[in-house]
Amino acid sequence: MAQMYPPSPPPGLDPASREEYMFRRLEKELSDDWSVYCNMQLSTPDVDRREIDFLAVGPAGVLCIELKNARMRRLHGHWQTYRAGSGEWKEFRKYHYRSPIEQVESALNTLHAFLLNHNGGRPPVPER
Numbered sequence: 001m002a003q004m005y006p007p008s009p010p011p012g013l014d015p016a017s018r019e020e021y022m023f024r025r026l027e028k029e030l031s032d033d034w035s036v037y038c039n040m041q042l043s044t045p046d047v048d049r050r051e052i053d054f055l056a057v058g059p060a061g062v063l064c065i066e067l068k069n070a071r072m073r074r075l076h077g078h079w080q081t082y083r084a085g086s087g088e089w090k091e092f093r094k095y096h097y098r099s100p101i102e103q104v105e106s107a108l109n110t111l112h113a114f115l116l117n118h119n120g121g122r123p124p125v126p127e128r
Helices: 019-029 100-117
Strands: 003-005 035-044 047-058 061-065 072-075 078-083 088-091
Touching: 003 019, 019 035, 019 047, 035 100, 047 100, 061 100
Parallel strands: 003 035
Antiparallel strands: 035 047, 047 061, 072 078, 078 088
16 A cells, blocks of 8 residues: 555545545555655745645656546647536636646646755756
């Protein structure tokens, strides 16, 4: 079992978000040489705040996981979400992101900057 931080799902998770389900699944399915951080909040001098839904650190590397609780698709190079109420597909927009990939890349870049700022200017991992 993975080591989870915090050790149990944070209070106040929206049951519809499936974050608690993912928390339990990562905890159960990853081996004990993995550490998983849930709802990790980051801030750097140039970025107010970013949240990483799950950050998993283990033998295979660092995985930044962004959960989406909607039906999504990519059509003609654009990400869309399905609006059940209207039955329509709408362009994905979350803050200034055009895709969930861009959203998680931004969070990962913020994590990298955060680690640089708190690691004496040394790279957080050896450069290859």
